[in-house]
Amino acid sequence: MAKVTLPFFAVVLILLVVVWPQLEEQVITEGTAIGNSILESSTPDTLSALNPKYLGLDEKNQPYTIIADLAEQSSERENEIFLTLPKADITLEDGTWLALSAQTGLYDRDAKYLNLNGQVNIFQDQGFEIVTEEAMFDAKAGSAYGQLPVQGHGPAGTINAEGFIITDRGKRITFTGKSKLIILPGAQEALKQ
Template sequence: WPRLAPDEDSFRINLEVVGPAGGAKPQVLNPRLQGIDAAARPFQVTADFGARSDSVNGGEVYDLTHPKADIVLADGSWVALTANDGRFEAKTNTLHLAGDVNLFHDQGYEFVTTVAQVDLITSTASGDAPIIGQGPFGILDAEGFRIFDSGERVLFLGHARLTVLDGATSDQ
């Protein structure tokens, strides 16, 4: 576990610097960010490559290639996120994901969209691009989403459509 005692500013980045290719910014091979959220639950973000980018509001920013995030939720379940590209803003502990964003919940839910923003400290997420999903409940598509209360509440935006599968129960 990353830390035993909660620390609001707690995160750690492991770096292995790879030299620049063709005059590009230096890249980091397999960057890893580990931390804890506001409720002392661990999270981890990894990527194939990372590069320091221009700062945003005075904070460090890292561009990520093929980021992957693992987040533990309030009920002890976990969520895995993957995307083609990402950007981590250290000052706000925010992960911006783009391109084939996939969210998988360990209870069998999977959602796919093109953009998402994840606040790693509050365990909230949002996206304003179309989203499709499936799970034990059925199939869903909407024009965006908001995840609140560490995954306890999910709001689907715009014209949303849910097809409930035969045999789905209300606790799914």
């Protein structure tokens, strides 16, 4: 019995080693991964999914992910997906990341724009956090902006401003309008870490 089962399992393992990278490559290319989602139609022209996950690549082939608790898509506007409790993140070549979360969102698959609304939190891996009520995330360019009042804090201090612009895939944050910056003692040491 062992003469038959051991070679069989060896062949199965070899096939998995050969086939698995090809399957993984298909998932990483742009698209929606439903995973354990439950698809249902609440109305005849609306499709819903629980815990959807969207994987994509930006202009520089850096991966980004958009997940949510619930996604709804209308048959009238197939490129727009309404999200409940969306979260988005982009990982850069050097391993740094930028993450966004909100109460609701609208993702345009064609333009690769995510419009976030309600308690928008933006985190940068160096310890900076921005809180506002609305933000637009351009997944393709790896940038974000907002025109409503914003509060932020980080290792260097705190800031209040009328808006913000994040460029260079999270490396540069510009605050717009009337702004008030409070720099903490020892800010240069905190930023070096």
